[in-house]
Amino acid sequence: MHSTVSDGTDTPEELLEQVRNAGIELFALTDHDTAEGCVRIRKVLHADDPLLLSGIEFSCRDEEGKYHILGYGFDPDSPSVRQIVTSGHRYRMEKVIARLDFLRTTFGFVFPEHEIQRLLSLCNPGKPHIGNLMVQYGYASSKDEAINRYINQIRFHDEYVRPDEAVSGILGGGGIPVLAHPAFGSGDELIIGDELEQRIRRLIGYGLRGLEVFYSGYTPKLRAEALKIAEKHNLLVTAGSDYHGKNKLVTLGDTALDQAQTIPDGMLRFLEEAGDKCAAAK
Amino acid sequence: MIQGREENGKLIITLIGKIDSFNAADTEEKIQTLRREHACESVELDCDRLEYSTSAGLRVILRLKQEVNDTVLTNVHPDLYNILEMTGFTDMMEVRKAYRVISVEGCEVIGAGANGNVYRINPDTIVKVYLNPDSLPEIHRERELARLAFVAGVPTAIPYDVVRIDGGGYGSVFELLNATSFAKLLVKGEKTPEEIAEMSIRLLKIIHSKEIRSEILPDMKATALNWTEFLKDYLPTEQFTRLHGLISAVPEDMHLIHGDYHVKNIMQQNGESLLIDMDTLCHGHPIFELASMYNAYEGFGLVKRGIQERFLGIPDETGGIIWRRSLELYLDTEDQDRVDEVEAKAKIIGLTRLMRREIRRDGLNREDGRKMIDTCRTNLTELLNKTDTLVF
Numbered sequence: 001m002h003s004t005v006s007d008g009t010d011t012p013e014e015l016l017e018q019v020r021n022a023g024i025e026l027f028a029l030t031d032h033d034t035a036e037g038c039v040r041i042r043k044v045l046h047a048d049d050p051l052l053l054s055g056i057e058f059s060c061r062d063e064e065g066k067y068h069i070l071g072y073g074f075d076p077d078s079p080s081v082r083q084i085v086t087s088g089h090r091y092r093m094e095k096v097i098a099r100l101d102f103l104r105t106t107f108g109f110v111f112p113e114h115e116i117q118r119l120l121s122l123c124n125p126g127k128p129h130i131g132n133l134m135v136q137y138g139y140a141s142s143k144d145e146a147i148n149r150y151i152n153q154i155r156f157h158d159e160y161v162r163p164d165e166a167v168s169g170i171l172g173g174g175g176i177p178v179l180a181h182p183a184f185g186s187g188d189e190l191i192i193g194d195e196l197e198q199r200i201r202r203l204i205g206y207g208l209r210g211l212e213v214f215y216s217g218y219t220p221k222l223r224a225e226a227l228k229i230a231e232k233h234n235l236l237v238t239a240g241s242d243y244h245g246k247n248k249l250v251t252l253g254d255t256a257l258d259q260a261q262t263i264p265d266g267m268l269r270f271l272e273e274a275g276d277k278c279a280a281a282k
Numbered sequence: 283m284i285q286g287r288e289e290n291g292k293l294i295i296t297l298i299g300k301i302d303s304f305n306a307a308d309t310e311e312k313i314q315t316l317r318r319e320h321a322c323e324s325v326e327l328d329c330d331r332l333e334y335s336t337s338a339g340l341r342v343i344l345r346l347k348q349e350v351n352d353t354v355l356t357n358v359h360p361d362l363y364n365i366l367e368m369t370g371f372t373d374m375m376e377v378r379k380a381y382r383v384i385s386v387e388g389c390e391v392i393g394a395g396a397n398g399n400v401y402r403i404n405p406d407t408i409v410k411v412y413l414n415p416d417s418l419p420e421i422h423r424e425r426e427l428a429r430l431a432f433v434a435g436v437p438t439a440i441p442y443d444v445v446r447i448d449g450g451g452y453g454s455v456f457e458l459l460n461a462t463s464f465a466k467l468l469v470k471g472e473k474t475p476e477e478i479a480e481m482s483i484r485l486l487k488i489i490h491s492k493e494i495r496s497e498i499l500p501d502m503k504a505t506a507l508n509w510t511e512f513l514k515d516y517l518p519t520e521q522f523t524r525l526h527g528l529i530s531a532v533p534e535d536m537h538l539i540h541g542d543y544h545v546k547n548i549m550q551q552n553g554e555s556l557l558i559d560m561d562t563l564c565h566g567h568p569i570f571e572l573a574s575m576y577n578a579y580e581g582f583g584l585v586k587r588g589i590q591e592r593f594l595g596i597p598d599e600t601g602g603i604i605w606r607r608s609l610e611l612y613l614d615t616e617d618q619d620r621v622d623e624v625e626a627k628a629k630i631i632g633l634t635r636l637m638r639r640e641i642r643r644d645g646l647n648r649e650d651g652r653k654m655i656d657t658c659r660t661n662l663t664e665l666l667n668k669t670d671t672l673v674f
Contacts, residue, residue: 127304128304131304142308143304143305143308144304144305144308147304148304183337183369184337184338184341185337187303187336187337187338188302188303188336188337188338189336189337190336190337190340190365190368190369192368192369216341216345217337217340217341217344217345218344219344219369219370219371219373219374220370220373220374221369221370221373222369222370244307250341250345254348
């Protein structure tokens, strides 16, 4: 799930309240490129609350494509995780500044200094945030138009967090690196069949340990394909709702795990490790 | 962008442009707003104007399907359809393809039936165009019937696509490599009427050997009883009662019947016979099949000669020869008394249908119509007096 720390609409504290009410026993907040929300939840967590597994979702890219790599159960303060978060944040800030520059010089779109500062103070600003600002100041009629017509006119091919960096960073922080929604790449792609297996093999080479087999956006066919690959390579199996808050049809805790006829062995192994990590984090 | 409207209790949402991760959340929000505005239990996502969708769009569709079980996708263009097929969406929900638009202007008409014309659009492809502009349910029903028969082992051409016809209406597309109708084989002199009768009865016996239980197959006996009921006011009471009794006494039968079996509906392809027109497929006793064959080869021409020639494209006499020879082959006899006896049974049902048809077509107000109706009535009276059962 995602909070306002990245692109969700509920604050980390609100999410905790919802998790409590939904009767969920184990959860992880996996904001994009930051574990700030986990730290906030941990501060207000009671002894009898559901188990919180620290989480993060790194947006990665290399010559072969884009990936979302989840980290579970790491120490948010560990230098290896902090280093990737810091570089990810730096790349992101550089892009925000470059985009604002591009909008100003190409289209003459200017924003008050306090808005720019607010944008740069966010953990995780990106195209949607700039789009919203453009709508607010009348430069576009919708966020969609702002992104597609203006912001996407400039493309970046420079620095990104690489999947091997993300995987080794998570491992270095004592966490479990997992490929998020394997068939959907970074969210818009569709990678199936041999291409998907090749990509997973490559990531296993970097140290990937699990696949998000149960995912709210998966059809039974996609789930079966992911499970088959996970079992073939003896990977851990995880479940994620990708809940983003209001205005999305996905509900909190909907991981499609209820559709499983049996709990795969890979998931039992993941839960065992996750339980140990939650206990250690308390 | 999306638009929504309500039609017959269904929320129809038109998806326009593209859906990707940047606008997926907005799209979901708009769908939710439309759902709040229209309390409908079924949703149709019209994809005709959807230029493309990334997997973010697929997630929107999936989540909507999970919320509203009765969600269908319509007018889905080929690229998106392939993706939906690969990702398993077509297994879990109804996905209807967008229809290609084709023109049949200037194409050779190779068949004409009650429901529409059949055109050859290129050497290997024919299109059956339906006269009724709202024929989609009819087309899909015929496809289902064809599939049912095909799976049961009846050689049948299966339409591989449904198209929109430029100028209005819809059509079913068949690929028929080197296929020639039995009617054309006769006209070209490639086969004799005896050979055609032999080929068609061989196929007919295959059809009649198949027993299928399916809700979409009509019961021919029930249909024939409806025809009979219609004649209640047009036949003397005694004859009506007798006719009704005879048809009611035909045993229930779950074997297949083609329902419109004649030389225009059977093709020869690479030496094999196959059916092309399946919209009349039903189940019942074979006497009902023989009745429709009698009408095709003899009944329609009872009063007006030349009708068969216009309808089947073969001389009236040829139709008569095929009919009698077909009966011999079907009954496996050359005993003409036996053939006459079964022909009389077939005629009773055939004439019942013809009489009703003519009355419904305002025949009582036309001279030729009255002549046809009188002929049917006279023949029926004569036949009913000497027939105790329609079973053979």
